[in-house]
Amino acid sequence: MAKRLLKERSKIEKEQPFGFLTGIELVGDDLFRWHCHIQGPENSPYAGGRFVLLLDFPTQYPFKPPKLVFQTKVYHPSVQTETGEVCGDVLGTWGPTLNAQHCLQVVFSLLQSPQTDHPLEEEIANQLEKKPKEFEKMAKKYTKDYAK
Numbered sequence: 001m002a003k004r005l006l007k008e009r010s011k012i013e014k015e016q017p018f019g020f021l022t023g024i025e026l027v028g029d030d031l032f033r034w035h036c037h038i039q040g041p042e043n044s045p046y047a048g049g050r051f052v053l054l055l056d057f058p059t060q061y062p063f064k065p066p067k068l069v070f071q072t073k074v075y076h077p078s079v080q081t082e083t084g085e086v087c088g089d090v091l092g093t094w095g096p097t098l099n100a101q102h103c104l105q106v107v108f109s110l111l112q113s114p115q116t117d118h119p120l121e122e123e124i125a126n127q128l129e130k131k132p133k134e135f136e137k138m139a140k141k142y143t144k145d146y147a148k
Contacts, residue, residue, distance in 0.1 A: 041112040045139030049147030075142035077125035
């Protein structure tokens with residue numbers, strides 16, 4: 001498994017498949033914990049923000065998905081406001097053919113187009129649904145206050 005993680009990380013860093021990822025660092029020397037630096041998507045309330053996402057890989061990876069946790073405070077219905085934990089359901093049905101690159105693409109899509117499909121924060125989901133302008137204002141405020 002360590003070999004697979006090394007290969008995945010190397011491939012992502014070498015190919016830079018997405019323009020939003022600005023770097024991957026190991027947490028300490030732990031190959032199973034990555035800090036991924038993500039630029040907020042243009043034309044979203046997260047534009048201009050720099051977010052750190054922890055990918056915490058279980059020992060059963062790739063048969064079990066990594067845990068995704070924002071280290072940067074983010075205002076989003078699928079992200080636990082206090083802990084930064086991303087709803088596991090956003091990854092869909094997980095299988096060993098999926099990888100870290102898939103996780104990063106899913107998280108970027110969450111920021112690019114916030115949805116209420118997998119809420120961890122019901123109040124934020126309701127706000128997004130019923131008062132989208134207020135949601136956008138709060139998401140922009142969090143981005144300005146915590147992701148600059």
